[in-house]
Amino acid sequence: MAVASEPPAKRSKVEEGPANVILQFESETGDLTGPLLDVPDTVTPQQLEVLLNNLLQQGDPLPYAFFLQDHELAGELSTHLKKQQVSIEAALRVVYRPQALFRVRPVTRCTASMPGHAEAVLAVAFSPSGKQLASGSGDTSLRLWDLGTQTSEHTCQGHKNWVLAVSWSPDGCVVASADMDGVIWLWHSSDGSPIGCCKGHRKWVTSLAWEPAHAALPSRRFCSGSKDTTVRVWDAITRQCLFSMSSHTMAITCVAWGGEGLLYSSARDCSINVWDAQDGKLVRSLPGHGHWVNTLALSTEHALRSGAHDEHGLSLAEPDEAKRVAKERYAAASKGQPEKLVSGSDDNTLYMWQPSTSKKSLARMTGHMQLVNQVQFSPDGRWVASASFDKAIKLWNGADGSFVANFRGHVGAVYQVAWSSDSRLLVSGSKDSTLKVWDIKTRKLKLDLPGHADEIFAVDWSPDGSAVASGGKDKILKLWRH
CATH class of the missing domain: 3.10.20.90 (Phosphatidylinositol 3-kinase Catalytic Subunit; Chain A, domain 1)
Structure with missing residues (x-):
């Protein structure tokens, strides 16, 4: 039953x-x-x-x-x-x-709109300490700005054409600026007075990079890349060209001075060259891109840029001690691994390389629908951000180049991106006249920062995390803080 x-x-x-x-x-x-x-x-x-x-x-x-x-x-x-x-x-x-022991607060408001330039602002760069700001413009001037009073501190006159590139020496004592005529000027950062100019390039200079602090302090050597297809290494004291490197067949678009005694250059001939920084000899070429290579980024970039300065912008006065600290900071950033290089191109792709050991790429990174303007490694080297004409920013894994996230919100081409020093936030500047702040953990837009009246060409986040600077077609330099 x-x-x-x-x-x-x-x-x-x-x-x-x-x-x-x-x-x-x-x-x-x-x-x-x-x-x-x-x-x-x-x-x-x-x-x-x-x-x-x-x-x-x-x-x-x-x-x-x-x-x-x-x-x-x-x-x-x-x-x-x-x-x-x-x-x-x-x-x-x-x-x-x-994770970083310190936290950078997101910039939320414009604290200063600083007029002064008579033409578009084409380049902005904070000093390694984050206490000073330099801007280059189509009005042929370089300006140094006081971040305390938020006013122009020094106007550096000497260029006869647009100032296209600005770069600080790792010790923060010298600012280099380069123009459309191929002339590079060096300036004392303390008072804006000219040190002198470096002449040799026959066409405009597109990019500048200094020898890292852990390799040499006080800073003395820097390199430049030009439309004349050459890369030159200069002595900042004698202002003489130490050697010229000429393997590229078209305009140089970007140069980077790595932490392992190597120089990197990208060009419109679709190639990336790796050079020995001591004698300028070609070490290897990195093939792969099918169109102009526009931009390069190193995994150790933040440590190379900030040198002996800590996250608060503090540094040591004695060169020997500062060099030792810079070496420790670089070792911590590289984690005992060879530095990685990422390139972005007009072929809509990025490539990841380990250029000190091989010409074979580690990863080919696809997804952008239009050309890649800029790539940037996060300060901790864990992420890569890429900005494109397709109005998107993409986030990639800094270890293997795998795709992580898509940041959409801009309605115009994205020209530049910059990281906060704790690697938790990213700011982007666009043709649509806005800055946007993105949260890396949530993968979402954190803040929309309107204020510019036209396209934003240049963006930088101070190494100490305290401020973002932006400049563009409206001739105004803006500072953004929490």
């Missing part, structure tokens, strides 16, 4: 508690940390941080971000497991990354 079962509606429900998962901590470099851990799937990043700090037994607890299959954990682990459909049958590898 069949036994009637209890009606389903009257069955008692069994409450499901949190499941347990096995996880293994793993460093960025792939080293396993500690034993396998049995934790509830409701564990949060804050709890993981406590666990990890206990395992590492460090004196002061450090902040960490945690990643599972390249996705950052933002809430309970269980939420992430469901969303990404991650199996818990095997141990989960949770990668941890140390």
Whole structure:
């Protein structure tokens, strides 16, 4: 005889508690940390941080971000497991990354609109300390600005044509500016007085880069790239050209001075060249792009730019001690790995390279629908941001070049991007006359900053994180702060 079962509606429900998962901590470099851990799937990043700090037994607890299959954990682990459909049958590898101890506050308002230039502002650059600002313009002048009074401190006259590029020496004592005539001027940053000019290029200079502080202090050598197809290395004291490098067949678009004794140049001949910084000999060419190469970025760029200055803009007075600190900061930025290079092109692609060891690319990064204007590594080297004529900014993984996120919101071409020094925020400047601030963790627009009356050509975020500067077609230099 069949036994009637209890009606389903009257069955008692069994409450499901949190499941347990096995996880293994793993460093960025792939080293396993500690034993396998049995934790509830409701564990949060804050709890993981406590666990990890206990395992590492460090004196002061450090902040960490945690990643599972390249996705950052933002809430309970269980939420992430469901969303990404991650199996818990095997141990989960949770990668941890140390975060900046300081936080940069997002810029939220324009604190100064600084008139003075009579033509479009074409280049802006903060000093390595973040305490001074230089701007170059179509009015043939370079201006140095006092960030305290937010007024023009010095107007540097000497150029006879548009000032296209501006670059600070790593010690912050000298500013170099280059123009449409191919002339480079050097200026004392303290009072704006001219040191002298460097002549040799036959056509306009597109890019400047200084030898890093950990290689030489006081700063003495810098390089320039020109439409005349040459790259030149100069002595800032004698203002003489030390050597000229001429392997490119078309205009140079960008130069970068790396931390491993190498120079990099990109050109309209679709190539990227790697040069020995000591003698100017060609080390290798990096083939791959099918059109003009517009922009280069190094994974160690922030450390190279800031030199011995810390996140507050403070530095040491003695060159030997400052050089030692700069070397330590570079070593921390490179994490003992060869520096990476990313290039962006008119062929709509980016390439990632390890140029000190191979001419073969690490990754070909596709997705942009129009040419790539600029690429920038985040200060911690974990991300790459690219700005394009397709009105989008794309975020890429700085380790392997894989696509991470798309930032859309601009209604015109995006010309430039700049990172906050803690790598948590990104600012972009566009043809649509707006700046936009993006949150890297949420992958969303944080702030829209209108204010310019026309296209924004130049954007920079101060190395100390305190301010953003922007300039463009409306001839006004603007400062933005929290």
